[in-house]
Amino acid sequence: MKLVVAIIKPFKLDEVRQALTAIGVHGMTVTEVKGYGRQKGHTEIYRGAEYVVNFLPKLRIEIAVASELADKAVEVITSSARTGQIGDGKIFVTPIDHALRIRTGETDSDAL
Amino acid sequence: MGALSCRAAKLAAPIGVAVAFATPAFAETSEINPADTAWMIVATALVLMMTIPGLALFYSGMVRKKNVLATMAQSLAAVAVISILWVAFGYSLVFVGDGPWLGTLDRWFLSGMTMDGVNPAAKTIPEVLFMLYQMTFAIITVALVAGSVADRMRFSAYLLFSIGWFMFVYIPLAHWVWGGGFLGAAGVLDFAGGLVVHLSAGAGGLVAANVMGRRQGYGTENLSPFDLSLAVVGTGLLWVGWFGFNGGSALAANSRAVMAITATHLAACAGALTWGAVEWSIQRKPSVLGMISGAVAGLGTITPASGFVAPWHGIVIGVAAGLICFWACTSVKRRFNYDDSLDVFGVHGVGGMTGILLAGVFATASIGGTSGLLEGNPHLLLIQFYGVAVTLAWSVGVTYALLKLVSVFVPLRVSLQQELEGLDISQHGEALQ
Numbered sequence: 219m220k221l222v223v224a225i226i227k228p229f230k231l232d233e234v235r236q237a238l239t240a241i242g243v244h245g246m247t248v249t250e251v252k253g254y255g256r257q258k259g260h261t262e263i264y265r266g267a268e269y270v271v272n273f274l275p276k277l278r279i280e281i282a283v284a285s286e287l288a289d290k291a292v293e294v295i296t297s298s299a300r301t302g303q304i305g306d307g308k309i310f311v312t313p314i315d316h317a318l319r320i321r322t323g324e325t326d327s328d329a330l
Numbered sequence: 331m332g333a334l335s336c337r338a339a340k341l342a343a344p345i346g347v348a349v350a351f352a353t354p355a356f357a358e359t360s361e362i363n364p365a366d367t368a369w370m371i372v373a374t375a376l377v378l379m380m381t382i383p384g385l386a387l388f389y390s391g392m393v394r395k396k397n398v399l400a401t402m403a404q405s406l407a408a409v410a411v412i413s414i415l416w417v418a419f420g421y422s423l424v425f426v427g428d429g430p431w432l433g434t435l436d437r438w439f440l441s442g443m444t445m446d447g448v449n450p451a452a453k454t455i456p457e458v459l460f461m462l463y464q465m466t467f468a469i470i471t472v473a474l475v476a477g478s479v480a481d482r483m484r485f486s487a488y489l490l491f492s493i494g495w496f497m498f499v500y501i502p503l504a505h506w507v508w509g510g511g512f513l514g515a516a517g518v519l520d521f522a523g524g525l526v527v528h529l530s531a532g533a534g535g536l537v538a539a540n541v542m543g544r545r546q547g548y549g550t551e552n553l554s555p556f557d558l559s560l561a562v563v564g565t566g567l568l569w570v571g572w573f574g575f576n577g578g579s580a581l582a583a584n585s586r587a588v589m590a591i592t593a594t595h596l597a598a599c600a601g602a603l604t605w606g607a608v609e610w611s612i613q614r615k616p617s618v619l620g621m622i623s624g625a626v627a628g629l630g631t632i633t634p635a636s637g638f639v640a641p642w643h644g645i646v647i648g649v650a651a652g653l654i655c656f657w658a659c660t661s662v663k664r665r666f667n668y669d670d671s672l673d674v675f676g677v678h679g680v681g682g683m684t685g686i687l688l689a690g691v692f693a694t695a696s697i698g699g700t701s702g703l704l705e706g707n708p709h710l711l712l713i714q715f716y717g718v719a720v721t722l723a724w725s726v727g728v729t730y731a732l733l734k735l736v737s738v739f740v741p742l743r744v745s746l747q748q749e750l751e752g753l754d755i756s757q758h759g760e761a762l763q
Binding site: 262263264265266267269271 | 552553554555609613615617619620623659660661663664673676
């Protein structure tokens, strides 16, 4: 099992969700986050007071998938979240030791 | 619904007759005019709406999220406290008796005020209504000052300061200009409060901002507004309310009120466009905060002149307001490095001052009965300068002394820890989630 964590542009969420659903990923956790990478930030001016805003709003999505589906998931997230501009985000894949569905007690691949 | 209005019509007829018969008996004491009364009731409500929720929204939208409720609390408290003090002695000291320095206490707690009596300053509306209308001006003036000390003043200190400021700055100034005092007698023109409201609040705010010191993180941290959409809504309410502020200052439902409202609206429009245009050229984007600042600057600046100038002068005054107040809120503020949090001085103080002087330039005899510089009366401009000098000196001096006095009893500023935590939680035990 793999945990795929992707940081994406907020307006790309629906496209990413549709792409993942199409390959059989049926669950996802989304968090509103802020951060910066190469996209630095922007300047805001309020009555002449300038503030550089480094942290930009992004979405962090997490999906747990069977190991054999991980590469495919990464591929469709990449293609659906990509705009070609700086700030498209990043994807991280890590192994999962154990998984459990709280309602039924099912474990590992049955719990995904 | 039909039955209801039918009943209302039947009821109205006998009342109308009764009034018609009753009028001659009271003719010597009062000639209350229903149209004037109706307009002034509406104007009173409009001006109260300027403070709650107008100013409360305008101000709280510009502070950080942790200080939103505390900022609203300052406007709310001003309404509650000043209303009662106005009835207790404020109205009487400002508008009863025409001594050069101060009125009398004859109307202490409205004593001697009758239902059909009038104040000589407004002979066609009930004195109670005149009292109520003027109350709303005292309220908003005190509430305006709070913007300078936003984000850092202790609530208890704010209450003491507001009471003192109302008593020692507002009451004398309002009497001097409007209540038969020496400034009015000298011929100073201030239709709806360029001196009494805007310059006095702006100058007082500037002093308070300096006595209190800058906010923690000023100039180094991001102090950007929590939610400017609240400020936009607040501006809308202020803008509409200002029709009652300036239009109501005619104290009658007449053409002069209409002229004042027209000039007021045009000045707000011109101010918003000018400030936005200046930002567009300097900062490459016209900000929403800039446009609403320009609108309020235009409104504050036209205030003393409305009722004395022609409608098109409102456009010129609004453009001047946009340019001068932008400069005051950016270059001047940076140059002297003071933290007037919500720019009460830059918008209201500078705007009020500019408006008073421009009233001296544009005053039109056919509108308000007085000629200004453009109609060949340069003397008026000198008188207006005199009004500005007296108001500035009084507001600055008394505000400073008052803050020193209040600080003997209670620290003006919250502790560093409380400031970092936010005034909502530290002063009121509440927080926005």
